[in-house]
Amino acid sequence: MKLTIQVNEGPYQHQSSDSAYYFTKAALEKGHEIFRVFFYHDGVNNGTRLTTPPQDDRNIVKRWSDLAEAHGLDLVVCVAAAQRRGIVDEGEAQRNGKDATNIAPGFRISGLGQLVEGGVQSDRLVVFGD
Amino acid sequence: MSEETKKFMYINRKAPYGTIYAWESLEVVLIGAAFEQDVSLAFLDDGVFQLTKGQDTKGIGMKNFSPTYSALGDYEVTKIYVEKESLEERGLTLDDLQHLVWEDEDEDYAEKDSIRLVSRAELAEVIAASDVLFNF
Amino acid sequence: MAMLHLVNKSPYDAGNLETATAYMQGDDALLLIEDAIYAAIKAGKASAMLAGKNVSVLGPDLAARGIAEDKLVEGINIIDYAGFVDLVEANDKVQSWL
Numbered sequence: 134m135k136l137t138i139q140v141n142e143g144p145y146q147h148q149s150s151d152s153a154y155y156f157t158k159a160a161l162e163k164g165h166e167i168f169r170v171f172f173y174h175d176g177v178n179n180g181t182r183l184t185t186p187p188q189d190d191r192n193i194v195k196r197w198s199d200l201a202e203a204h205g206l207d208l209v210v211c212v213a214a215a216q217r218r219g220i221v222d223e224g225e226a227q228r229n230g231k232d233a234t235n236i237a238p239g240f241r242i243s244g245l246g247q248l249v250e251g252g253v254q255s256d257r258l259v260v261f262g263d
Numbered sequence: 264m265s266e267e268t269k270k271f272m273y274i275n276r277k278a279p280y281g282t283i284y285a286w287e288s289l290e291v292v293l294i295g296a297a298f299e300q301d302v303s304l305a306f307l308d309d310g311v312f313q314l315t316k317g318q319d320t321k322g323i324g325m326k327n328f329s330p331t332y333s334a335l336g337d338y339e340v341t342k343i344y345v346e347k348e349s350l351e352e353r354g355l356t357l358d359d360l361q362h363l364v365w366e367d368e369d370e371d372y373a374e375k376d377s378i379r380l381v382s383r384a385e386l387a388e389v390i391a392a393s394d395v396l397f398n399f
Numbered sequence: 400m401a402m403l404h405l406v407n408k409s410p411y412d413a414g415n416l417e418t419a420t421a422y423m424q425g426d427d428a429l430l431l432i433e434d435a436i437y438a439a440i441k442a443g444k445a446s447a448m449l450a451g452k453n454v455s456v457l458g459p460d461l462a463a464r465g466i467a468e469d470k471l472v473e474g475i476n477i478i479d480y481a482g483f484v485d486l487v488e489a490n491d492k493v494q495s496w497l
Contacts, residue, residue: 134487134488136487141284141399141497148407148433148434149407149433152407152432152433155459155480156480156483156484158480159479159480159481159483159484160484160487162481163481163484163485165484165488173287173291173399174283174284174287174399213287213290214287244294245290245291245294245295246294246295246297246298248291249291249294249295249297249298249300250298252269252271252295252300252395252397253269253298253300253395257487257488257492257493258395258396258397258492258493259405259487259493259495260396260397260398260399260405260493260495260497261407261495262398262399262495262497263407263408263497274494276418276496276497307418308414308418383421383422386422387421387422387424388424390402390422390494391400391402391424393492394492395492396492396493396494396495398494398495398496398497399497
């Protein structure tokens with residue numbers, strides 16, 4: 134099964150990112166293909182490398198980065214939503230005159246077309262949100 | 264790269280302005296138009312509030328994005344389902360909503376209604392017949 | 400052609416489960432995750448909405464919230480994330496009632 138997963142909420146505020154992570158992990162363990170994980174709305178906040186969660190709690194951002202590295206996942210943060218919420222990579226910093234970047238490893242910023250493409254190319258689209 | 268077309272259904276169940284979901288879901292529809300799939304939109308529960316006429320956002324300082332709904336026809340979105348029960352429960356009628364149209368180039372650009380007022384049972388059938396369901 | 404309906408909000412907090420169950424047809428499946436697991440408590444008012452439906456509930460979310468399995472409606476399927484993946488595969492598409 135080829136899956137696209139959509140995450141609509143940011144880390145910690147809602148359980149969405151956690152549920153999406155455990156679902157994605159279970160799908161990979163069963164040998165399914167993750168076409169893309171697309172982060173939209175406040176979900177883009179899963180893509181900042183600047184979080185410092187408490188030591189005794191899960192590190193949501195790092196968990197996604199690690200899963201992406203282990204399985205070659207395509208973690209996409211929507212550019213329009215990212216601009217609104219301040220998730221920035223090198224390209225965006227240059228384009229929009231920002232003096233810093235904060236994108237976490239394993240994430241890339243791209244257009245909404247990536248979500249639509251996920252819908253076209255995948256067997257299932259699973260949305261996690263509020 | 265050409266594959267068979269999928270039936271895309273964008274489901275809208277939230278009111279506008281109190282949260283961003285209504286606007287950001289519309290942005291997906293606009294970008295999605297380029298992918299030439301078979302697109303439908305559904306408005307139910309509080310989603311019906313997105314289509315009201317006369318939205319004036321000056322007092323709350325937010326961008327009034329409601330004109331975008333009337334542009335949907337130009338993006339080849341011609342099937343906009345509005346659930347009857349949700350409208351009635353909320354004390355609205357079709358008359359409270361924008362009159363959304365599209366131009367049928369096969370009929371000399373005749374203007375046709377985009378909004379299809381349907382019952383919950385009918386909309387359930389339409390959703391069941393869709394291939395990809397978007398929720399925000 | 401059956402659909403998997405996904406609900407994640409408590410029925411005592413939001414109307415999502417009510418809408419979801421109103422839209423369920425035929426062989427459709429319902430999966431309760433996150434705060435929606437409370438709907439599965441047998442003695443709760445909301446459990447009536449589950450009657451006659453093919454319902455599963457995510458075990459980890461039950462356990463997290465301290466809801467013991469013996470408090471749940473009869474015949475409900477308690478599954479894990481692997482079971483969640485299986486449900487997605489077994490149905491044609493997923494409708495997340497956010």
